Structures are given as structure tokens and as C-alpha cells.
Amino acid sequence: MSQFNHPPLVQPALSREIAPGVLVIPDQHIDLVPNIGIVIGTDAVLVVDCGMGRENGQQVLHKAMEVAAGKRLLLTTTHFHPEHAFGAQPFKGYATILTNTTQADEMQEKGAFFLTLFRDMGPDVHKALEGVELVMPDETYQGEKTIDLGGKQVVLRELPGHTRGDQIVFLPHEQVLFTGDLVENRLFPIFPDQDASVGQWSEALAQMIRLSPQMVIPGHGELGTVELLQEFQDHLLFARQEVSHRVKEGQALERIDQEGSQIIKERYREWGNDRWIPLEIHSMYSEITGEPLILPAF
Numbered sequence: 001m002s003q004f005n006h007p008p009l010v011q012p013a014l015s016r017e018i019a020p021g022v023l024v025i026p027d028q029h030i031d032l033v034p035n036i037g038i039v040i041g042t043d044a045v046l047v048v049d050c051g052m053g054r055e056n057g058q059q060v061l062h063k064a065m066e067v068a069a070g071k072r073l074l075l076t077t078t079h080f081h082p083e084h085a086f087g088a089q090p091f092k093g094y095a096t097i098l099t100n101t102t103q104a105d106e107m108q109e110k111g112a113f114f115l116t117l118f119r120d121m122g123p124d125v126h127k128a129l130e131g132v133e134l135v136m137p138d139e140t141y142q143g144e145k146t147i148d149l150g151g152k153q154v155v156l157r158e159l160p161g162h163t164r165g166d167q168i169v170f171l172p173h174e175q176v177l178f179t180g181d182l183v184e185n186r187l188f189p190i191f192p193d194q195d196a197s198v199g200q201w202s203e204a205l206a207q208m209i210r211l212s213p214q215m216v217i218p219g220h221g222e223l224g225t226v227e228l229l230q231e232f233q234d235h236l237l238f239a240r241q242e243v244s245h246r247v248k249e250g251q252a253l254e255r256i257d258q259e260g261s262q263i264i265k266e267r268y269r270e271w272g273n274d275r276w277i278p279l280e281i282h283s284m285y286s287e288i289t290g291e292p293l294i295l296p297a298f
């Protein structure tokens with residue numbers, strides 16, 4: 001399979017400070033590499049997402065230990081998907097791994113399936129996932145949790161939509177928001193998950209918009225501002241409306257898939273990852289009609 005543009009390697013050497021004490025390792029526009037955050041307090045350092053596989057996880061851990069210089073380390077993940085959370089293994093024993101309970105349950109329930117699914121995505125992904133074992137968090141919370149890293153407050157909030165257990169990471173003082181895959185910049189929303197819910201996703205975006213962040217770090221793509229949240233919200237509403245009015249007209253899924261995909265693609269010509277559009281349409285169709293979701297291959 002040649003659908004991915006580059007081996008999925010995180011490059012911590014490219015990290016940059018986007019706000020005082022907040023580093024981002026950018027995704028370099030590489031498929032299956034997420035934007036990764038490192039938040040530095042006076043007492044502790046928090047890593048947000050760890051990349052996919054042991055090698056990437058090791059690289060991110062190394063960078064975090066370097067900036068932590070002996071301070072306590074924590075790792076959290078925005079959701080359980082492989083490129084965000086399957087690099088956690090090297091952190092075990094070196095960092096306290098913390099997520100929301102729903103995300104931990106989801107990892108337990110669906111992690112092995114996603115490992116197999118991703119290993120079949122071609123040799124680069126297979127290699128990145130070599131020897132990966134699923135890692136469960138050391139601590140969990142429900143709803144919301146505020147952590148004090150020492151002069152740096154971080155709010156973890158459970159906010160489902162893209163999966164059942166997404167969480168956002170918000171720094172209220174710096175007005176910095178890590179969204180995970182609830183937001184992508186100029187990339188179509190990623191819908192490989194049976195538990196993605198457009199209704200919840202839209203509500204999650206509304207909640208994030210109310211936070212008025214000055215800086216938004218999406219799961220993938222360039223950093224943005226609150227406008228990025230609005231743009232992504234508009235896209236979801238546009239696509240859902242497109243599917244919904246076709247359902248009301250009694251169109252079959254195949255036709256909606258074909259014609260709807262075309263219209264969405266044309267409206268968002270400059271967006272990448274159009275391989276996800278059919279999955280987006282199928283997910284929306286299932287949610288609107290109540291019919292079981294059968295995800296097409298991607």
C-alpha cells in the first residue's frame with residue numbers, strides 16, 4: 001500500500017516553543033505523525049501524545065527528559081489511536097501515564113484491533129509498530145482534571161467525538177489548546193472509528209470555541225487559532241447537511257457516497273487526506289439513518 005507519504009517518524013529536533021514553557025514537535029505534514037506537546041512547569045513536565053511505536057516513543061521520551069532535567073514526568077494522550085498513543089511503552093516506569101477512564105477502557109477494548117488494522121497499512125507502519133504492546137495508564141480520571149506542573153496549570157477534559165474517549169488539553173493561562181484529532185488543519189476529519197459521533201464532535205467543537213484559545217494545536221497539520229475550530233466545525237456541519245438532505249430525498253448510500261464526496265472535495269479543494277471522505281459520509285449516514293455502520297476500506 002503506498003497511500004502514506006513518508007515513514008511515520010517523529011523528529012523531536014524540530015521542536016519549537018510556541019508559548020512560554022510550551023513546546024510543540026510539529027508533524028512535518030507526515031501521515032501518521034501527530035503534533036506532540038511538551039508542557040514545562042517548575043515541578044513537572046507533561047507530554048501530550050507520544051507518536052506511534054517504540055522508536056518514536058523513545059525519541060519523544062528522550063526529548064522530554066532532556067527538557068525536564070530531573071523534574072517529574074507525566075504523559076497523557078488525546079485519544080487511544082495508534083499514532084497518538086502507541087508510543088507509550090518506553091514511558092512506562094519513567095513517567096506517570098494519565099488519561100481519562102473512557103479512553104483507557106477504549107484502549108483495552110479496541111487497542112488490539114487497531115494494532116492489527118494499522119500493521120496492515122504497509123511496511124513503514126508495520127515497522128513502526130514492531131514489538132508494540134498496549135500500555136494502560138497509571139492513573140485515570142473522569143470528566144475533568146486540573147494538573148499543576150508548578151506555575152503551569154493544565155486542564156484535561158474528556159470530550160468525545162472522534163472516538164469515545166477523546167480528551168482535550170487546555171492551558172488556561174497561556175490560552176493554548178491541544179485538540180488531538182477532534183481538529184485537523186486543512187485535512188479532512190479522520191473517521192476510522194466505529195465510535196466517532198458527528199453530534200458529539202460538533203458539541204466538542206462548540207465547547208472548544210467557547211474556551212477562545214489563542215493557539216490551537218490540532219492532531220495533524222499547522223497550528224491555528226480559534227478560527228481553525230470554527231472552520232472545522234463549519235466543515236462538519238456542511239458535510240452532515242449534504243448527507244442529511246440526500247437521505248431525506250431517499251438517495252441510496254452508494255449515490256450519496258459518489259456525489260456527496262465530489263461536492264465535499266470541490267468545496268474543500270485545498271484540504272488533504274481526501275481518503276477519509278467516504279468514511280466521513282458513511283459515519284454520517286449511519287448516524288442520521290440509524291443503520292449499522294459499515295466502514296469502507298481506506
Ligand SMILES: [Zn+2]
Nearest residue numbers: 079081181190
Ligand atoms: Zn485519531
